[in-house]
Amino acid sequence: MKLVLLCLCAAAPLAAQGGGPTDGVGTAARTGLVFDGYYFGSSYAFDHVVEWTVPVSVSHRLSPSLTMDLSSGYAHAAAATSSGTIEVSGPTDTDLRLSWAAVSGRLIVSVAGTLPTGKKSVDTSSVPLLSALATEVLNFTTPSFGTGGGVTGGFATAFKLGERWAAGVGGSYRWRAAYTPVAGSGDLEPGGEGRVRIGVEGPLGDGGYFRGAAVYAGSGVDTLDAGSRSVSGGRLLLYSGLNLPAGRGTLSLYAYDRYRFRPHGYDSTVVQVPRGNVLALGARLERSLSPALRLASNIEFRNELAPSKDGGLALLGWLVRPGVDVRYRASAAWTVLVQGQAAFGRLANNGASVSLVGPRAVVVLEWAR
Numbered sequence: 001m002k003l004v005l006l007c008l009c010a011a012a013p014l015a016a017q018g019g020g021p022t023d024g025v026g027t028a029a030r031t032g033l034v035f036d037g038y039y040f041g042s043s044y045a046f047d048h049v050v051e052w053t054v055p056v057s058v059s060h061r062l063s064p065s066l067t068m069d070l071s072s073g074y075a076h077a078a079a080a081t082s083s084g085t086i087e088v089s090g091p092t093d094t095d096l097r098l099s100w101a102a103v104s105g106r107l108i109v110s111v112a113g114t115l116p117t118g119k120k121s122v123d124t125s126s127v128p129l130l131s132a133l134a135t136e137v138l139n140f141t142t143p144s145f146g147t148g149g150g151v152t153g154g155f156a157t158a159f160k161l162g163e164r165w166a167a168g169v170g171g172s173y174r175w176r177a178a179y180t181p182v183a184g185s186g187d188l189e190p191g192g193e194g195r196v197r198i199g200v201e202g203p204l205g206d207g208g209y210f211r212g213a214a215v216y217a218g219s220g221v222d223t224l225d226a227g228s229r230s231v232s233g234g235r236l237l238l239y240s241g242l243n244l245p246a247g248r249g250t251l252s253l254y255a256y257d258r259y260r261f262r263p264h265g266y267d268s269t270v271v272q273v274p275r276g277n278v279l280a281l282g283a284r285l286e287r288s289l290s291p292a293l294r295l296a297s298n299i300e301f302r303n304e305l306a307p308s309k310d311g312g313l314a315l316l317g318w319l320v321r322p323g324v325d326v327r328y329r330a331s332a333a334w335t336v337l338v339q340g341q342a343a344f345g346r347l348a349n350n351g352a353s354v355s356l357v358g359p360r361a362v363v364v365l366e367w368a369r
Contacts, residue, residue: 026060026061026369027058027059027060027061027368027369028058028059028060028366028367028368029057029058029059029366029367029368030055030056030057030058030364030365030366030367031054031055031056031057031364031365032054032055032337032362032363032364032365033052033053033054033362033363034052034053034054034055034141034360034361034362035050035051035052035359035360035361035362036050036051036053036138036140036141036358036360037049037050037051037358037359037360038050038138038343038356038357038358039356039357039358040347040354040355040356041354041355041356042354043349043354044347044349044354045081045128046079046080046081046128046132047080047081047082048079048080049077049078049079049080049129049132049133049138050077050078050079051075051076051077051078051133051140051141051142052075052076052077053073053074053075053141053142054073054074054075055071055072055073055141055364056071056072056073057069057070057071057072058070058071064101065100065101065102065104066098066099066100066101067098067099068096068097068098068099069095069096069097069099070094070095070096070097071094071095072091072092072093072094072095072117073091073092073142074089074090074091074092075089075090075092075141075142075145076088076089077089077129077133077140077142077145078129079128079129079132081128086125086126086128086129087126087129088119088122088126088129088130088145090118090119090145090146091117091118092117092118092142092144092145092146093114093115093116093117093118093146093147093149094114094115094117095112095113095114095115096112096113096115097110097111097112097113098110098111098112103157106157106158106159107155107156107157108155108156108157109154109155110152110153110154110155110156110172111151111152111153112151112152112153112154113149113150113151113152114147114149114150114151114152114176115149116146116147116148116149116177116179117146118144118145118146118147119145119146120146120147120148120179120180120181121179121180121181121182121183122145122181122182122183123182123183124182124183124184127182130144130145135304135316135317136278136304137278137302137303137304137316137317137318137319137345137347138317138319138358139302147176147177147179147190148176148177148178148179148188148190149176149177149179150174150175150176150177150190151174151175152172152173152174152175153172153173154170154171154172154173154195155170155171155172156168156169156170156197157169157170161200161202164202164203165200165201165202165203166200166201166202167198167199167200168197168198168199168200169196169197169198169199170195170196170197170198170199171194171195171196171197172194172195173192173193173194173195174192174193174194174195175192176190176191176192176193177190178190185224185225186224186225186227187224187225188222188223188224188225189222189223189224190219190220190222191219191220191221191222191223191231192219192220193217193218193219193220194217194218195215195216195217195218196215196216196217197213197214197215198213198214199211199212199213199214200212200213204242206245207244207245208242208243208244208245209242209243210240210241210242210243211239211240211241211242212238212239212240212241213237213238213239213240214236214237214238214239215235215236215237215239216234216235216236216237217234217235217237218234218235219231219232221266221270228271229269229270229271230270230271230272230273231263231266231270231271231272231273232260232263232273233260233261233262233263233264233272233273233275234260234261235258235259235260235261236258236259236261237256237257237258237259238255238256238257238258239254239255239256239257240254240255241253241254241255242254246285246287247287248287248288249285249286249287249288250285250286250287251283251284251285252283252284252285252286253282253283254280254281254282254283254284255279255280255281255282256278256279256280256281256282257277257278257279257280258277258278259275259276259277260273260275260276260277261275262274262275274306274307275307275313276304276305276306276307276313277304277305277313278302278303278304278305279302279303279304280300280301280302281300281301281302282298282299282300282301283298283299283300284296284297284298285297285298286325291329292328292329292330293326293327293328293329294325294326294327294328295324295325295326295327296324296325296326296327297322297323297324297325298322298323298324298325298341299320299321299322299323300320300321301318301319301320301321302318302319302321303315303316303317303318303319304316304317304318306348314348315348316347316348317345317346317347317348317353317356318345318346319343319344319345319346319356319358320343320344320345321341321342321343321344321358321360322341322342323339323340323341323342323360324339324340324341325337325338325339326338326339333367333368333369334365334366334367335365335366335367335368336363336364336365336366337362337363337364337365337366338362338363338364339360339361339362339363339364340359340360340361340362341359341360341361342357342358342359342360343356343357343358343359343360344356344357344358345358
């Protein structure tokens with residue numbers, strides 16, 4: 001239980017990309033192919049936006065207390081508009097993390113570096129496509145093709161709450177290097193970012209298990225070409241998950257809500273990123289068909305709120321994404337994951353809305369020893 005909370009609260013960029021080797025596993029590697037596509041109704045700026053991603057990750061346990069994780073990939077994105085096609089492709093940034101279990105089961109210290117192997121600059125014509133990829137309601141696999149790199153340091157600790165529950169606390173700080181996001185726009189010097197995480201977990205009822213976490217993040221002022229400045233308000237993320245027995249399978253329910261506050265305390269010379277909100281609700285039913293084969297059906301609802309003209313929040317878009325996963329353990333070392341999903345929803349469009357359909361296909365090959 002404590003180890004899960006330590007991983008939940010550990011402060012490193014790779015935390016959401018598969019984690020390190022599990023107990024008894026010294027090395028694990030993963031690669032595959034992910035397709036994300038969205039096709040929009042008439043009168044929208046894009047006819048469609050598609051992206052192909054080849055993720056690559058490796059985890060290796062250097063010693064009983066030291067683990068190294070590496071993650072990178074290659075992506076190609078394209079958008080069709082009335083004036084032609086916009087394309088961006090290339091390798092993404094590479095994340096390298098070292099995690100040290102300073103006090104076994106109680107304290108993890110991590111240091112992560114983001115190497116700028118991706119694009120540090122794109123043409124002005126590519127900006128609309130990159131804006132679409134970064135739209136959180138669409139949740140593209142690769143929302144960014146690169147930055148100037150950076151370094152993150154963090155810690156996580158866990159402790160008991162009574163006999164069966166546990167709590168975890170973590171914190172991190174990330175320094176980001178300067179780069180030129182758009183050719184000819186001047187250098188961007190991103191502000192540093194600090195994060196604080198807390199989490200709890202424990203059993204509920206007859207066979208149920210609950211996990212919850214809260215994350216608060218705050219960033220410094222971004223400076224463009226030593227002139228104009230911009231700042232984003234604090235972000236609060238709340239997550240909860242509940243696992244329940246369901247016959248011969250397991251039912252998992254989760255909720256995710258991230259709110260971005262309006263910045264305060266800055267004068268009119270600083271561009272203030274407006275507040276916003278992203279909500280996701282999901283369910284997953286998984287069961288074993290054989291010792292080597294597992295089948296899971298899942299569904300997710302996601303929506304995003306953005307600033308409106310009257311200063312409030314208005315619906316930017318929503319979608320529902322059902323899907324099916326099949327995981328096959330081909331041998332003691334090799335596992336194949338195949339996933340198919342299809343999103344249906346609407347996006348705001350000049351005071352009205354436009355329909356969208358978004359297929360997603362995933363094939364992942366995992367190796368561990």
